[in-house]
Structure formats: C-alpha cells, structure tokens
Amino acid sequence: MSTIREVAKAAHVSVATVSRVMNEKGYVSEKSRKAVLQAIKQLDYRPNRVARSLFQKRSGLIGLIVPDITNPFFPQLARAVEDMAHQHGFQVILCNTDEQFQKEREYIKSLEAMHVDGLIITTNYSNNPNYEELEVPVVALDRVLQGAIPTVTSNGYEGGKKAASLLLEAGATELAVISGPSKLPTIKKRRDGFEEIAGTHLVASIESPFHFQGALDAANYLFDHYHCNGIFAASDVIAAAAIQVAAERGITIPDELQVIGYDGIELGQMISPPLTTIAQPIYQMGELAAKLLIQRIEGTPIAAVHHELTVEIIERETTKRKDEEA
Known part of the structure; x- marks a missing residue:
C-alpha cells in the first residue's frame, strides 16, 4: 500500500502539498495539483481514514x-x-x-x-x-x-391503547400485558396505554426480557399464575414466545386466546398463526x-x-x- 510520502516523491512536491491537494485547503499551483493527482492515480493511493480525519475534522x-x-x-x-x-x-x-x-x-x-x-x-x-x-x-x-x-x-402510549381496544372489541374479557423492562420509558408508555383502556378487564401485568428465551419464561409464568383470553406483548418477539407456550399447552389461538404484539417486524408474518401487531414505522x-x-x-x-x-x-x-x- 502506497504512503503519502511516496505520492509526494512521485509528484516532486512536499508532503504538505499533497495534504493541501487532498483536503482542498491552501494554495497549490495548477501544475503541482495535476502532478499530485496523477501520482495518486498511478500509485492507487488511499489515505488512512483516521489520518485524513485529523486534517478534515470529519471521519465520515x-x-x-x-x-x-x-x-x-x-x-x-x-x-x-x-x-x-x-x-x-x-x-x-x-x-x-x-x-x-x-x-x-x-x-x-x-x-x-x-x-x-x-x-x-x-x-x-x-x-x-x-x-x-x-x-x-x-x-x-x-x-x-x-x-x-x-x-x-x-407513540407507544397510543399503541398500547389501540391494542387493548382491539382485544376488547374482539371479545376478550380477561386481559394481560407482558411488558418489556419498565426502566425503559418507551416500554412503560406501551404498558400504561394498554392498562388505561383495559381497566377492570386487566388480570395481569408482568415484565419480560426482550430475548426469546426470557420471553418464554415470562409466558410460562403468566400461564401458570393467571387465566387470560387476551394478551398484549410489548414486542413481537415476546408475542411469538407467548404463542409458542400457548401451543405447547394446547391453547388454541385465537379461539381461546388472542395475542397482539408490538413492533411490526417481518417475523410476525412468518410465525403460525401470523401475528396481529401494533406496527411501528x-x-x-x-x-x-x-x-x-x-x-x-x-x-x-x-x-x-x-x-x-x-x-x-x-x-x-x-x-x-x-x-x-x-
């Protein structure tokens, strides 16, 4: 790999002149500029990104x-x-x-x-x-x-409200939310919006990690301790875990249990049955x-x-x- 010194030597100019040409700063005669550009092309010189960023104050x-x-x-x-x-x-x-x-x-x-x-x-x-x-x-x-x-x-708050409204309109009467970590303000808004509309129909509100194995554990905990016929999951991954656990327990979807996710990732179309979700853009x-x-x-x-x-x-x-x- 060529260096800036080799470019300067081939163009018969100083290293400083090569730098001025590369960074388009300072005066350089037209003759020297053409010589530098020709040397760069001949040597296939590619300046080190970090070194160049020190000159341009921009790394890209x-x-x-x-x-x-x-x-x-x-x-x-x-x-x-x-x-x-x-x-x-x-x-x-x-x-x-x-x-x-x-x-x-x-x-x-x-x-x-x-x-x-x-x-x-x-x-x-x-x-x-x-x-x-x-x-x-x-x-x-x-x-x-x-x-x-x-x-x-x-707008997670509005998304949570939409999820609760849809489940109630679809006939679910015992609602649960499997939230992500409540320390995240965006996740808390999803849960809060859902719980506001669910009102007295809310039977459970639990938290889950976002990764799939943790979501499986959370879903198992929910089914072990509560009875519900409508679940809002704070992410599509959590919803997929709830659907898998329901299938393992012989719970039919959507006849016995309805599930809504949140995100709108492509995975939702691939699972069986395909997931109803609150889609983020x-x-x-x-x-x-x-x-x-x-x-x-x-x-x-x-x-x-x-x-x-x-x-x-x-x-x-x-x-x-x-x-x-x-």
Whole structure:
C-alpha cells in the first residue's frame, strides 16, 4: 500500500502539498495539483481514514449502538440508518452491547478513538451519563435519554391503547400485558396505554426480557399464575414466545386466546398463526434518526428535539375479527 510520502516523491512536491491537494485547503499551483493527482492515480493511493480525519475534522463514520442484534427489530432499524447514512457519504459502524453496561461503555470509548462524527443510540440504559458528556452529536432511537439529546420514537402510549381496544372489541374479557423492562420509558408508555383502556378487564401485568428465551419464561409464568383470553406483548418477539407456550399447552389461538404484539417486524408474518401487531414505522424511524444526526454533524439546526411517530394496527390471525366473536 502506497504512503503519502511516496505520492509526494512521485509528484516532486512536499508532503504538505499533497495534504493541501487532498483536503482542498491552501494554495497549490495548477501544475503541482495535476502532478499530485496523477501520482495518486498511478500509485492507487488511499489515505488512512483516521489520518485524513485529523486534517478534515470529519471521519465520515457514524456509530450505531444496539442492545441485541439477534432481535429482528434492530437489524431493520440498522438497515434504514445505513441507507440514509450512505446517501450522505457516511459509513456506519454497528456495535452490539448484549445489553451489558460495561460493554456499551467500552464501545463508546472505541468509537471516540475512531473519531466518529456522531452516534445513534438504542441503549437499554437510558440514564447512562456517558452520552451527555460526549463531544460528538448523539441521537437516541427508540429510546429516551437524559438531557436534551434528540430522540426518535413511536407513540407507544397510543399503541398500547389501540391494542387493548382491539382485544376488547374482539371479545376478550380477561386481559394481560407482558411488558418489556419498565426502566425503559418507551416500554412503560406501551404498558400504561394498554392498562388505561383495559381497566377492570386487566388480570395481569408482568415484565419480560426482550430475548426469546426470557420471553418464554415470562409466558410460562403468566400461564401458570393467571387465566387470560387476551394478551398484549410489548414486542413481537415476546408475542411469538407467548404463542409458542400457548401451543405447547394446547391453547388454541385465537379461539381461546388472542395475542397482539408490538413492533411490526417481518417475523410476525412468518410465525403460525401470523401475528396481529401494533406496527411501528421502523424504516422511517431509522431513516429520521440518521437524518437528524447528519444535520447535527453538519451544524444544521433541527426543527424539534423529540420526534414521536404514529403507529398502526396490522390485523392478522392471532385476533378475532368482529364478525367472528363468540
């Protein structure tokens, strides 16, 4: 691999002149500029990204921190972030924390050392003080962080209300909610909205991890301790776990038990029976988060700090249609 010194030697100029040509800063005669460009082409010179970032004050890198890459929700978010970043000449570095605070902190340090231009965070630690102290722009995605950090979320409170209303309209009378970790404000809103509409029909409200095995344990606990004929799960993965446990126990869906998830991931269409869900606009959320971050990187004022996108019901086969009610 060629070096900047070899380019300078081939072009018969100084290293400083090569740097000025590459970064388009400072005076360089036309003759020298052409000589440098020709040498770069002949030697197939590709400048070290970090070294170049020291000159340009821009690395072209964005860090994306997710808590669990095995959860299908996050790859769909990442795809949208990467698409928008690529359109604007940025590359995305994906960091999976496995929901571990220490690992998350280590990634933050590593990304700072790589001179990333900004970070998009989908952390499970919303009270992490490290983000307020960062010197690069930060945007929170599907999460709410402390301070004035811009956020992109969906309207989970309204989503929870929609889920309860649909179950009641479909004839369910004993409702349960399997929430995600209540320490996450976005998850708490989903549960609160559901419980408001469920009212006296609510028979159980429990928490579950987002990963599938933990959700299986939570579903088993629910069926062991409560009787219900309508479940709202705070994620589609949790809903899939509830459906599997119900099948293992011989509970038919939707005749004996109706289930609604939350997210709208592609997995919901693949399970049997296909899942009714409260769908977040996942792609638009990732796209907007990346757009906001790029605006902050470029110093462009953003119109609002908190962006809450609307959700919609996608009815499939885990809930009854009104004309199917017993």
